[in-house]
Amino acid sequence: MRASLGLREIERRAWLRTFEHGLWDIAVGCLLLAFGASILTGLYWISAICVPLALPGLRNLARRLVLPRLGHVTFRRKRQRSIVRIQIILTVLAVAGLGMFLLTAWSTRAGAPPAVAWLRSHMLAVIGLVWGSALVAAGWAADYPRLYAYGAILFGTLLGSDLGLAYNLGEALVGVGALVAGIGIVLLLRFVRRYPRSREQEVARD
Amino acid sequence: MTRSRDAGRVEIDRVIHEPARLLITAHLYVVESADYVFLMQNTGLTWGNLSSHLSKLEEAGYVEVTKDFVERKPHTMANLTEAGRRAFDAYRRQMKALFADLPDEVD
Numbered sequence: 001m002r003a004s005l006g007l008r009e010i011e012r013r014a015w016l017r018t019f020e021h022g023l024w025d026i027a028v029g030c031l032l033l034a035f036g037a038s039i040l041t042g043l044y045w046i047s048a049i050c051v052p053l054a055l056p057g058l059r060n061l062a063r064r065l066v067l068p069r070l071g072h073v074t075f076r077r078k079r080q081r082s083i084v085r086i087q088i089i090l091t092v093l094a095v096a097g098l099g100m101f102l103l104t105a106w107s108t109r110a111g112a113p114p115a116v117a118w119l120r121s122h123m124l125a126v127i128g129l130v131w132g133s134a135l136v137a138a139g140w141a142a143d144y145p146r147l148y149a150y151g152a153i154l155f156g157t158l159l160g161s162d163l164g165l166a167y168n169l170g171e172a173l174v175g176v177g178a179l180v181a182g183i184g185i186v187l188l189l190r191f192v193r194r195y196p197r198s199r200e201q202e203v204a205r206d
Numbered sequence: 207m208t209r210s211r212d213a214g215r216v217e218i219d220r221v222i223h224e225p226a227r228l229l230i231t232a233h234l235y236v237v238e239s240a241d242y243v244f245l246m247q248n249t250g251l252t253w254g255n256l257s258s259h260l261s262k263l264e265e266a267g268y269v270e271v272t273k274d275f276v277e278r279k280p281h282t283m284a285n286l287t288e289a290g291r292r293a294f295d296a297y298r299r300q301m302k303a304l305f306a307d308l309p310d311e312v313d
Contacts, residue, residue: 011236014248071244072281073237195247 021066022187027058029181036173069195085141093134128158221266222297227259235294239285
């Protein structure tokens with residue numbers, strides 16, 4: 001029996017355990033890999049099918065690997081508000097992304113304002129800013145600092161490409177995606193080793 | 207905990223005060239509800255111990271244990287009742303007051 005006690009720490013530890021399995025890292029890494037692969041091959045449907053496949057896949061893995069090991073917990077209102085906050089942030093950023101796409105599509109027509117034309121010419125940096133901000137904001141709302149680093153790396157990669165640094169964007173995204181997914185796989189293996197399924201837990205589930 | 211003026215005795219809620227039950231109550235206090243596996247993982251208690259302590263907390267009316275089905279499998283969840291939350295709050299206040307009252311050095 002563990003003796004250390006501190007209510008805030010207990011709550012935070014329980015919350016962070018829901019991220020300890022690395023599945024979120026694997027999901028972010030796979031999405032980046034898919035975007036990179038799309039750019040490298042020119043097959044943009046790879047990205048289009050990856051998002052709808054990744055989320056149910058992630059949920060299924062969590063149900064099979066995480067729940068039997070960590071158990072089920074419903075957090076209090078403060079944490080539930082965090083989850084709602086993440087959803088709002090992601091929705092706002094998705095709408096912002098869509099808005100930018102429509103703006104740039106419009107900018108191909110004659111007479112688009114200079115600001116829109118500028119946005120179009122720096123599209124990669126802007127996408128990097130939106131996606132990077134999404135990851136940082138989600139990291140802040142979820143109290144999950146690793147997402148800050150992922151957001152910064154993603155923004156840096158796209159900004160570098162926008163500024164004309166000599167690297168292939170597709171390869172860079174595949175590299176970053178592989179790194180993030182790799183971190184996720186290492187975390188998942190560590191998680192499975194740290195929390196083996198025991199007969200007692202199977203009994204406890206019932 | 208109450209201080210009896212006659213005997214100067216301090217009475218503590220022994221249902222919560224027991225270390226294993228204190229851990230269970232603290233974990234249930236910071237979440238809405240949790241299942242046995244979560245409580246076992248986070249308190250380090252065995253299934254038998256956890257079950258017996260939860261029964262005592264349930265008898266005292268501090269914990270409510272509910273069984274439902276998640277994906278057609280039986281699932282047992284535990285949560286603190288309002289009485290349990292109030293008792294834990296009172297216990298925290300009492301222990302704080304008790305330790306705040308201690309002199310810095312005792313000869």
